[in-house]
Amino acid sequence: MTSKVAIQRLATGVPGLDEVLGGGLPEFSFNLIAGQPGCGKTTLAHQIMFALATPERPAIYFTVLGEPPLKMLRYQQQFSFFDSEAINRSVRFINLSEDALAGDLDRAMQRIVEEVALHSPALVFVDSFRSAVLTGETNGEPPNRLQHFVQRLGMLMTSWQATTFLIGEYFDESDANPVFTFSDGLIWLRQSVQRNSMVRKIEVLKMRGQASLPGLHSFRIGGDGLEVYPPASMAIQSDGQAADGAATASPPPRLLSGVPGLDAMLGGGLPRGYSLLVAGPSGSGKSILAAAFLAEGARCGETGVIAAFEQHPNRSRIRILADLIQSGAVGLLDNRTADTSIDEVLFKLLREIRRVGASRVVIDSLSGFELTLAPTFREDFRESLSKLVSTLASVGVTTLMTSELEDRYTDLRFSPYGTAFMTDAIIVQRYIEVESRLRRVMAVVKVRSSAHSNELREYSIDGDGIHLGAMLADQEGLLGGRPTHKLAESAHQGQAS
Amino acid sequence: MTADSSRSSNTDDSSEEIAAWLMRAAGAGAGSKEVVATIVAVFQDLDGALTPIIGPRGVAALFHRSLHLAVRSQPLLAAAQTGTPTTMDLNGLKMQLAAQTPAVAVAAAGVLLHTFHDLLGTLIGASLTERLLRSVWPPLLNSTPQDSKS
Numbered sequence: 082m083t084s085k086v087a088i089q090r091l092a093t094g095v096p097g098l099d100e101v102l103g104g105g106l107p108e109f110s111f112n113l114i115a116g117q118p119g120c121g122k123t124t125l126a127h128q129i130m131f132a133l134a135t136p137e138r139p140a141i142y143f144t145v146l147g148e149p150p151l152k153m154l155r156y157q158q159q160f161s162f163f164d165s166e167a168i169n170r171s172v173r174f175i176n177l178s179e180d181a182l183a184g185d186l187d188r189a190m191q192r193i194v195e196e197v198a199l200h201s202p203a204l205v206f207v208d209s210f211r212s213a214v215l216t217g218e219t220n221g222e223p224p225n226r227l228q229h230f231v232q233r234l235g236m237l238m239t240s241w242q243a244t245t246f247l248i249g250e251y252f253d254e255s256d257a258n259p260v261f262t263f264s265d266g267l268i269w270l271r272q273s274v275q276r277n278s279m280v281r282k283i284e285v286l287k288m289r290g291q292a293s294l295p296g297l298h299s300f301r302i303g304g305d306g307l308e309v310y311p312p313a314s315m316a317i318q319s320d321g322q323a324a325d326g327a328a329t330a331s332p333p334p335r336l337l338s339g340v341p342g343l344d345a346m347l348g349g350g351l352p353r354g355y356s357l358l359v360a361g362p363s364g365s366g367k368s369i370l371a372a373a374f375l376a377e378g379a380r381c382g383e384t385g386v387i388a389a390f391e392q393h394p395n396r397s398r399i400r401i402l403a404d405l406i407q408s409g410a411v412g413l414l415d416n417r418t419a420d421t422s423i424d425e426v427l428f429k430l431l432r433e434i435r436r437v438g439a440s441r442v443v444i445d446s447l448s449g450f451e452l453t454l455a456p457t458f459r460e461d462f463r464e465s466l467s468k469l470v471s472t473l474a475s476v477g478v479t480t481l482m483t484s485e486l487e488d489r490y491t492d493l494r495f496s497p498y499g500t501a502f503m504t505d506a507i508i509v510q511r512y513i514e515v516e517s518r519l520r521r522v523m524a525v526v527k528v529r530s531s532a533h534s535n536e537l538r539e540y541s542i543d544g545d546g547i548h549l550g551a552m553l554a555d556q557e558g559l560l561g562g563r564p565t566h567k568l569a570e571s572a573h574q575g576q577a578s
Numbered sequence: 579m580t581a582d583s584s585r586s587s588n589t590d591d592s593s594e595e596i597a598a599w600l601m602r603a604a605g606a607g608a609g610s611k612e613v614v615a616t617i618v619a620v621f622q623d624l625d626g627a628l629t630p631i632i633g634p635r636g637v638a639a640l641f642h643r644s645l646h647l648a649v650r651s652q653p654l655l656a657a658a659q660t661g662t663p664t665t666m667d668l669n670g671l672k673m674q675l676a677a678q679t680p681a682v683a684v685a686a687a688g689v690l691l692h693t694f695h696d697l698l699g700t701l702i703g704a705s706l707t708e709r710l711l712r713s714v715w716p717p718l719l720n721s722t723p724q725d726s727k728s
Contacts, residue, residue: 174632
């Protein structure tokens with residue numbers, strides 16, 4: 082008879098980390114959290130500890146020679162996960178600095194053994210491990226003794242049924258330390274700096290017994306601690322957010338845009354699940370069109386999400402949008418923070434979509450979105466945009482994206498990134514000069530797999546939104562920016578002849 | 579009343595409250611010897627509660643800083659500033675207080691303990707201070723140390 086051991090996986094309590102780990106932390110595993118000073122190792126350890134520790138499953142946090150415990154407690158309690166009531170109940174801090182300062186690894190081990198035997202913790206943290214090792218080296222401990230120390234610690238913790246974390250400062254993986262070999266899990270935190278931009282990244286180099294997600298994943302440290310951003314495809318898989326295949330197989334119903342006349346131009350509205358790019362110069366009314374799209378959804382009983390990368394929608398001059406956000410019909414992803422990554426934006430967007438049950442999403446604007454990306458991610462902006470569009474399509478939402486279009490009258494462009502082909506539909510807005518006035522026109526350029534109007538229609542904007550007018554049939558050369566009057570032109574030609 | 583005078587008044591009240599508690603803990607009619615033993619026992623409990631967490635050096639540093647601050651209102655504590663900041667040496671305090679009347683000794687110890695409590699509160703916040711000292715130091719829990727978090 083064979084019976085394989087079932088390894089329980091612990092949820093770390095760190096948003097996004099369990100997906101990167103491959104399903105959580107294996108119980109009784111011996112893990113190393115490494116990285117440069119200031120990269121968030123201690124915060125990660127505390128966040129995991131407070132999430133997992135209970136009176137029945139207590140934790141011991143051994144402080145060795147890292148930051149002084151008083152300072153650590155002072156700063157860590159600024160995070161929302163820090164629970165003072167848990168101290169000495171489910172979380173116990175034990176200071177080993179005296180033993181470490183004396184460079185006595187045996188004594189430090191003895192203290193760990195005593196405390197573990199006394200309190201039977203299910204979770205053990207040793208912070209920082211490298212300092213103990215360095216102290217040993219300074220005191221002439223031969224390397225094999227250090228190796229022995231780590232081996233003993235690993236054996237001890239596993240047999241005491243404790244999930245263990247060694248926190249240490251390691252600057253690169255070439256630092257051939259025996260602990261790398263013995264550990265079951267190796268979590269590396271990094272900081273990538275490019276000019277004034279700093280991006281935090283996490284990498285799971287090793288996690289025995291399960292398939293962790295390879296590569297670097299961006300994360301951010303906020304008031305709630307770390308938030309890790311796994312690839313959006315993983316986030317969708319893990320919470321079953323993917324759109325129902327059956328729904329996409331049937332002919333998609335169309336969504337109304339909220340702008341009278343525009344739905345007819347689109348061939349009866351925007352097909353559900355499509356992505357629409359609204360491109361136009363500054364002040365052409367892209368955001369107003371986007372607000373109308375969300376308001377129409379609310380009128381039909383649908384909820385929406387707006388990812389704002391420019392002006393704050395709550396303070397927007399578009400009153401209707403501010404009201405929709407206030408009422409909860411539209412969720413707001415206020416993402417004007419710098420140095421983001423596509424995975425971070427998608428993670429937050431999907432979370433907001435899930436939270437409000439959104440079927441309509443507005444991204445205002447792609448130009449603002451690009452600016453919030455850390456320089457290191459801007460190089461891959463086309464790829465990022467493609468990922469954004471395909472991910473939103475995969476969860477079944479209908480997306481409207483605005484894009485700032487540089488005023489050019491010598492060539493016809495729909496997006497400054499050459500990404501127009503990624504979207505299913507395109508509306509372009511332009512300014513034209515007629516009789517010394519700046520007037521606006523728009524056209525539906527593309528609706529994939531659907532008939533649509535080819536009219537170039539004038540429109541106006543007032544307090545009630547966008548109003549489509551007629552075609553300027555008596556003008557030609559509109560897209561050149563300076564149209565000419567056809568009748569006047571022909572009359573002129575008639576006189577000449 | 580200004581904010582400073584209000585704070586000073588609260589500090590005085592808390593210190594007096596601690597002094598009264600020390601006197602009660604020493605027992606009715608206690609002499610200097612019993613009072614000093616009670617005070618030293620409180621500091622040892624304090625040491626016992628905090629040393630496992632912040633280490634002996636951490637506790638010693640807090641103790642020395644508290645003495646330094648408390649001397650302003652209790653000059654007699656100046657002579658208690660002995661030892662190195664790496665250990666909490668209670669001998670100086672013990673000798674100095676033993677030379678005082680019980681009332682003077684508990685008054686000085688009340689200020690010192692309150693200062694210690696307040697100092698810890700400014701560093702790790704009121705709630706964590708309360709949590710760490712709950713088992714050893716009930717009378718201070720009613721007072722409100724300066725809280726760096728709230």
